[in-house]
Amino acid sequence: MSSHSGRVALVTGAGRGIGRAMADAHADAGAAVIYLDHDRELARAAAEDAAKRGAKAVGLAADVADFAAMAAAVEEGTDALGPIDILVSNAGISPKSGVDGRRADTWDMDAAEWRRVIDVNLTGAFNCVRLVAPGMRDLGRGRIVSTTSVAGRTFCDIVGVHYAASKAGLIGFTKHLAGELGPFGITVNAIAPGRIDTPLMRGTAPEANEAARLATPLRRLGSPEDVASTCLFLTSDAASFVTGQVVDVAGGWLMT
Numbered sequence: 332m333s334s335h336s337g338r339v340a341l342v343t344g345a346g347r348g349i350g351r352a353m354a355d356a357h358a359d360a361g362a363a364v365i366y367l368d369h370d371r372e373l374a375r376a377a378a379e380d381a382a383k384r385g386a387k388a389v390g391l392a393a394d395v396a397d398f399a400a401m402a403a404a405v406e407e408g409t410d411a412l413g414p415i416d417i418l419v420s421n422a423g424i425s426p427k428s429g430v431d432g433r434r435a436d437t438w439d440m441d442a443a444e445w446r447r448v449i450d451v452n453l454t455g456a457f458n459c460v461r462l463v464a465p466g467m468r469d470l471g472r473g474r475i476v477s478t479t480s481v482a483g484r485t486f487c488d489i490v491g492v493h494y495a496a497s498k499a500g501l502i503g504f505t506k507h508l509a510g511e512l513g514p515f516g517i518t519v520n521a522i523a524p525g526r527i528d529t530p531l532m533r534g535t536a537p538e539a540n541e542a543a544r545l546a547t548p549l550r551r552l553g554s555p556e557d558v559a560s561t562c563l564f565l566t567s568d569a570a571s572f573v574t575g576q577v578v579d580v581a582g583g584w585l586m587t
């Protein structure tokens with residue numbers, strides 16, 4: 332028996348980067364996995380790779396900010412794999428619309444950009460919980476993990492104010508839901524990554540990433556797998572008494 336056999340996981344932003352590693356970790360630990368991504372081709376390819384390794388997996392396309400699209404995807408995923416008992420809300424964006432891959436200053440920020448970041452990073456997580464929590468309540472068990480950021484806990488000059496606010500919002504969201512859903516056997520935690528080497532991170536000015544690496548006590552960037560292994564712990568039976576926590580996976584960077 333693998334650690335997650337018999338479980339069904341929905342992972343958002345699973346087409347690449349951290350979400351792909353989290354979804355793959357669950358698939359390789361025996362869970363059936365819904366790979367959900369805005370990008371249909373990435374979602375399909377990731378699920379197909381998992382299926383080739385022997386996992387039950389489906390790749391579905393939806394924008395997490397679109398409640399109706401997410402409702403349809405959850406229904407399709409549940410029909411294919413069964414009731415969802417693990418939700419990993421990971422899809423997120425961090426626009427760097429300033430000069431040379433830097434954040435926009437707040438006084439220059441486009442209001443539509445602010446809204447889109449809040450819609451994807453924060454409302455997207457709400458949409459997922461709204462859709463899967465009733466099923467978890469009926470099962471009497473569940474695991475919810477959201478990807479926040481060290482930038483949600485302290486000032487980080489690399490990101491914009493929309494991103495920091497959305498990730499701080501996810502921390503309040505996590506603690507509130509841990510209280511509300513705990514009596515139904517559902518744990519709710521968040522992971523706060525530091526600088527993790529993904530396509531999103533590579534969209535930032537290289538000097539900023541190098542400065543972050545040098546300021547990281549472990550003197551390296553994180554890998555998606557570093558984050559995925561913590562996620563797999565939080566969704567496992569081994570973490571059954573851990574809830575309402577924000578776990579930094581940051582090599583000591585910022586030590587929030």
Ligand SMILES: NC(=O)c1ccc[n+]([C@@H]2O[C@H](COP(=O)([O-])OP(=O)(O)OC[C@H]3O[C@@H](n4cnc5c(N)ncnc54)[C@H](O)[C@@H]3O)[C@@H](O)[C@H]2O)c1
Nearest residue numbers: 344346347348349369394395422423480526527529530531
């Ligand atoms: N990479 C880092 O250094 C870092 C640090 C802290 C937090 N994070 C967070 O980790 C998460 C994953 O980041 P990453 O670095 O892997 O990013 P990434 O851009 O490499 O991958 C994100 C994936 O999410 C998908 N996605 C984006 N918007 C979506 C939407 N609206 N609906 C559905 N899918 C969507 C993308 O298509 C992509 O496949 C994000 O929430 C990000 O904020 C990343």
